[in-house]
Amino acid sequence: MAILDVKDIRKRFGSTEVLKGISFSLERGQVLSLIGSSGSGKTTLLRCLNFLETPDTGSVAVNGEVIFDAAEHAALKEAEIRRRRLHFGLVFQSFNLFPQYTALENVTLAGRLLMKEEPDYRTRKKELTAQLEERARALLVRMGLADRMENYPHQLSGGQQQRVAIARAMALQPDILCFDEPTSALDPELTHEVLRVLRSLAEEHTTMIIVTHEMAFARDVSSRVIFMDDGQVVEDGPPEQVLGAPVQERTRRFLESYRQ
Amino acid sequence: MNLMLQQFPVVFQALNVGFLQTLKLFLVTGLGAIPLGLVIAFGSMSRFKPLSALTRLVIWVVRGTPLMIQLLIIYYFPGIELHNNWWGGGESGRFLASSIAFIFNYACYFSEIYRGGIQSIPKGQQEAGLVLGMTRGQIFYKVTLLQVIKRIVPPMSNEIITLVKDTALARIIALQEIIWAGQSFMRGSHGISGAIWPLFFTAVYYLLFNGVVTLALGQLEKRLDYFR
Numbered sequence: 378m379a380i381l382d383v384k385d386i387r388k389r390f391g392s393t394e395v396l397k398g399i400s401f402s403l404e405r406g407q408v409l410s411l412i413g414s415s416g417s418g419k420t421t422l423l424r425c426l427n428f429l430e431t432p433d434t435g436s437v438a439v440n441g442e443v444i445f446d447a448a449e450h451a452a453l454k455e456a457e458i459r460r461r462r463l464h465f466g467l468v469f470q471s472f473n474l475f476p477q478y479t480a481l482e483n484v485t486l487a488g489r490l491l492m493k494e495e496p497d498y499r500t501r502k503k504e505l506t507a508q509l510e511e512r513a514r515a516l517l518v519r520m521g522l523a524d525r526m527e528n529y530p531h532q533l534s535g536g537q538q539q540r541v542a543i544a545r546a547m548a549l550q551p552d553i554l555c556f557d558e559p560t561s562a563l564d565p566e567l568t569h570e571v572l573r574v575l576r577s578l579a580e581e582h583t584t585m586i587i588v589t590h591e592m593a594f595a596r597d598v599s600s601r602v603i604f605m606d607d608g609q610v611v612e613d614g615p616p617e618q619v620l621g622a623p624v625q626e627r628t629r630r631f632l633e634s635y636r637q
Numbered sequence: 638m639n640l641m642l643q644q645f646p647v648v649f650q651a652l653n654v655g656f657l658q659t660l661k662l663f664l665v666t667g668l669g670a671i672p673l674g675l676v677i678a679f680g681s682m683s684r685f686k687p688l689s690a691l692t693r694l695v696i697w698v699v700r701g702t703p704l705m706i707q708l709l710i711i712y713y714f715p716g717i718e719l720h721n722n723w724w725g726g727g728e729s730g731r732f733l734a735s736s737i738a739f740i741f742n743y744a745c746y747f748s749e750i751y752r753g754g755i756q757s758i759p760k761g762q763q764e765a766g767l768v769l770g771m772t773r774g775q776i777f778y779k780v781t782l783l784q785v786i787k788r789i790v791p792p793m794s795n796e797i798i799t800l801v802k803d804t805a806l807a808r809i810i811a812l813q814e815i816i817w818a819g820q821s822f823m824r825g826s827h828g829i830s831g832a833i834w835p836l837f838f839t840a841v842y843y844l845l846f847n848g849v850v851t852l853a854l855g856q857l858e859k860r861l862d863y864f865r
Contacts, residue, residue, distance in 0.1 A: 427768050462770060466768070469761055469764070471761055473761035473765035487769035
């Protein structure tokens with residue numbers, strides 16, 4: 378069964394239709410790169426999956442459970458939306474770390490707040506907190522930030538901040554990890570260290586959707602590439618096909634602009 | 638000069654009593670207007686249009702008219718026009734009316750500072766909280782609030798220093814604050830009359846107290862310096 382099933386997502390802002398019926402599905406462990414020029418709707422699609430935008434039509438199912446259905450969404454309670462959105466993690470282009478918290482606190486904050494909703498929170502507070510911290514530390518170590526845990530965001534480089542953000546998104550163990558142009562705000566050297574982390578996550582079969590302009594990286598790391606243009610999926614397939622031997626004329630033209 | 642030295646102990650004591658009333662008005666206004674300002678700020682940012690329009694109208698009127706006139710209206714209107722002095726007589730009535738006028742007036746100014754501070758926080762902070770499953774309340778208290786406080790300390794310091802001096806306006810309804818106490822030696826009080834130096838001397842109180850306020854707010858600014 379597919380881990381993710383997206384059906385006929387449409388989204389309009391005012392009079393412009395940004396997504397014109399997007400459908401695709403994703404298998405567990407797949408790494409999907411979303412490519413396309415600016416304004417093609419990639420970021421909007423990612424934001425729809427994370428409930429930062431509400432699609433006008435369509436549905437999203439994770440592991441067979443419908444987590445979004447445009448027809449019933451308005452009736453949902455906030456608590457239910459919060460629970461459902463945790464199937465996804467999102468890493469932003471501009472990191473969006475919380476400046477007043479250390480790297481470690483950034484990773485643990487949401488978990489700490491969610492913990493309070495556990496029925497046995499009062500009696501197990503210490504134990505739960507310890508588990509949470511241990512997991513957060515392990516994640517930061519995996520991100521190569523063992524000696525940066527107590528630093529505040531402004532004391533970290535862009536690449537380090539983005540790696541903290543990745544750890545923060547992973548802390549709640551989402552089924553699917555989304556990245557919105559994770560390296561666009563970084564210079565080439567720092568880009569490299571973030572891509573290295575993404576590659577290692579791919580090798581561990583983390584299910585990921587990555588909006589990216591790094592074609593070499595997309596070819597190398599993804600198991601699947603979707604090329605979007607004008608709010609539609611133009612081409613969908615393995616990287617060798619979409620990036621190596623595209624069938625569609627529009628894909629070819631897009632890729633040529635990268636070679637020049 | 639000699640005369641001044643002779644008068645000083647008596648004047649000093651009277652001014653201290655007046656300053657206590659000034660200080661009380663300052664503290665009550667601060668304690669009332671700082672939270673009330675937040676309520677007004679949320680009102681003016683409300684997505685419910687009638688509420689935000691009404692709130693902005695009130696802010697416009699309160700900021701657009703002199704505090705002195707607001708004091709006069711609030712204190713005298715009930716007694717003279719409604720024939721029912723809600724405030725009660727005497728100094729406690731004057732203090733109550735002054736407090737209401739000051740709290741409301743300053744809350745309107747504070748609300749605009751809060752609104753600016755809240756709106757200056759990048760949207761990405763809220764979005765990051767949302768995708769991590771936080772509630773809007775948690776995002777406000779755990780993520781946004783401290784960042785807002787950090788940004789509004791400098792403009793709030795300005796307003797708070799102005800408030801220290803604005804308390805003198807309560808003199809217009811004869812609240813016995815320090816200006817009133819200083820002036821009383823001109824017409825005659827405690828056996829001293831025709832002395833204007835006590836009125837001038839009240840400036841020293843304001844200056845020293847604002848020194849303390851400036852230091853305290855500077856400390857707060859420093860304590861929030863650990864993040865950017």
